[in-house]
Amino acid sequence: MSVQVQNVSKYYGEQKALDGVSFEAGKGQVMGFLGPNGAGKSTMMKIITCYLPQTEGTVKVCGFDVSEDPIEVKKRVGYLPEHNPLYSEMYIREYLEFIGGLHGIKSNLQERVKRMLNSTGLEREQHKKIGQLSKGYRQRVGLAQALIHDPEVLILDEPTSGLDPNQLVEIRHLIQEIGKEKTVILSTHIMQEVEAICNRVIIINQGKIVADQDTQVLRRMTSNEQLINIEFDKPIDQARMAALAGVLEVTSDGVNRWKVRTSGSTDLRPVLFHFAVEQGLAVLSMQVSEQNLEEVFRQLTR
Ligand code: ADP
Ligand code: MG
Numbered sequence: 001m002s003v004q005v006q007n008v009s010k011y012y013g014e015q016k017a018l019d020g021v022s023f024e025a026g027k028g029q030v031m032g033f034l035g036p037n038g039a040g041k042s043t044m045m046k047i048i049t050c051y052l053p054q055t056e057g058t059v060k061v062c063g064f065d066v067s068e069d070p071i072e073v074k075k076r077v078g079y080l081p082e083h084n085p086l087y088s089e090m091y092i093r094e095y096l097e098f099i100g101g102l103h104g105i106k107s108n109l110q111e112r113v114k115r116m117l118n119s120t121g122l123e124r125e126q127h128k129k130i131g132q133l134s135k136g137y138r139q140r141v142g143l144a145q146a147l148i149h150d151p152e153v154l155i156l157d158e159p160t161s162g163l164d165p166n167q168l169v170e171i172r173h174l175i176q177e178i179g180k181e182k183t184v185i186l187s188t189h190i191m192q193e194v195e196a197i198c199n200r201v202i203i204i205n206q207g208k209i210v211a212d213q214d215t216q217v218l219r220r221m222t223s224n225e226q227l228i229n230i231e232f233d234k235p236i237d238q239a240r241m242a243a244l245a246g247v248l249e250v251t252s253d254g255v256n257r258w259k260v261r262t263s264g265s266t267d268l269r270p271v272l273f274h275f276a277v278e279q280g281l282a283v284l285s286m287q288v289s290e291q292n293l294e295e296v297f298r299q300l301t302r
Contacts, residue, residue: 001026002076002153002183003048008057010043010207017043018054019207025200027152030179032198032215033187034297040207041187042082045155048185049079062152075103078146082157082187086141088131092122095130096144103149116144120174136167143174154178156186160193172197191294205301218296227289228260229253230272233282240279244271256284 001024010018018040025031033041046052047059050070058065064072087095096113105112117123120140125133130141139159146154159175160168176197178184188194194201194215201218203211211218225248235256242250246268249261262268269286276283 002062003185004060006058008047008054008059010047011055017207021209023202023209023212025183025185027183028180029200030176030184030198032194032201033185033204034189034194034201035204036189036301039204041204042157045157045187049077049155050074075149076152078151078154080142080146080156080159084138084142086130086138089129091129092126092141095141096148099145100148105149112148116148120144135162136164136171139163139171152182154182154184156184158187191297203297203300210300226262228262228269228272228286229289230260230286231257231284232276233284236279236281241275244275246271
C-alpha cells in the first residue's frame, strides 16, 4: 500500500479537526476525499505531505513514516495544495526548473520539464508568465510541479475548483490518466467529480470517516431501497410479483417493462429471476438503477 493512515487525529489548539482517521490506498487507485467545508480534508492532505504534524496516529507513504522520514516521503509525494501558490512573476518553464531543482533533479532536468509541459498540455503556453495564465492553466502548472519528480503518490486538494466546464473535463481526464500508474488522492465537495473520476471514495464529515467504499458499491449499499428495472418477453401477473418477499412496489414502465422497488439490503435480482423462470417468462433485461452519490452523501452526513 502506498499510503497507510492509522488512527490519525489532529487538534488545532482545542479544536479537533481529525478524529481517528484510518485508511489505505494503493497504486491504480484514484481516491476521492468527499466532504463539506471544514470536514478535515485539507488537514489530512497536509499531514500526508508532511506540511503539518498529526497529533495522534501514524501515516506512512511507501513504507516511510511522515514523522520519522519526511525527506523520503517528500521524494515520493506530489502535492497540489488547495490555494495552489505559484510565483506569478516566473515563467512556466523557469518555475518548473526551479521546483525540479528543489527536488534535486540535475542531469535530466530539462528533459523532465519538457515531459511535464507535454503531459499537462502546457507546451503552447510555456513562454508565458504564470500570472498571465487562466485559472485552468495555472492548475496545469500546479499539476506539473506536483509531478515533476515522478512521485508514486499524488495528493490533489480540490484540483478542479474554479475551472470552467471545458477545463474541468480536461483536468479530470488528465488526473484519470495519471491515476492508472500512481496512487491519487483528491479532495472535492462535488459529487459528480467523484462519480466521474474516482474508483473509490472516502466520505469525511467533522473529522471522521463516515464511508469508505468503491464508488459503485457505496451507491447501492447506503440506499435503503433499490430500484430494479426489469423487462420480460410477455405480460406478467403484477400482483404475484408484488407479493414476493422484499418487494415494496411494482409499477409499470412501458410494455412488459416494470420498475420494482425493493427494501434495501439484499439484492432481489436472483429472486426476480426465479420468479420469471417459475412463471415461464424470459427476462430480456434487468438493471439496478443506482442512487446518485448526492443522496448518499446527505444520508451519511446528516
Ligand atoms: P476541509 O479541507 O475539509 O474544508 P480543513 O482541513 O481545512 O477542512 O479544516 C478542518 C477544520 O479545522 C475546520 O474546522 C477548520 O476551521 C479547522 N482548521 C483548519 N486549519 C486550521 C488552522 N491552521 N488553525 C485552526 N483551525 C484550523
Ligand atoms: Mg480544504
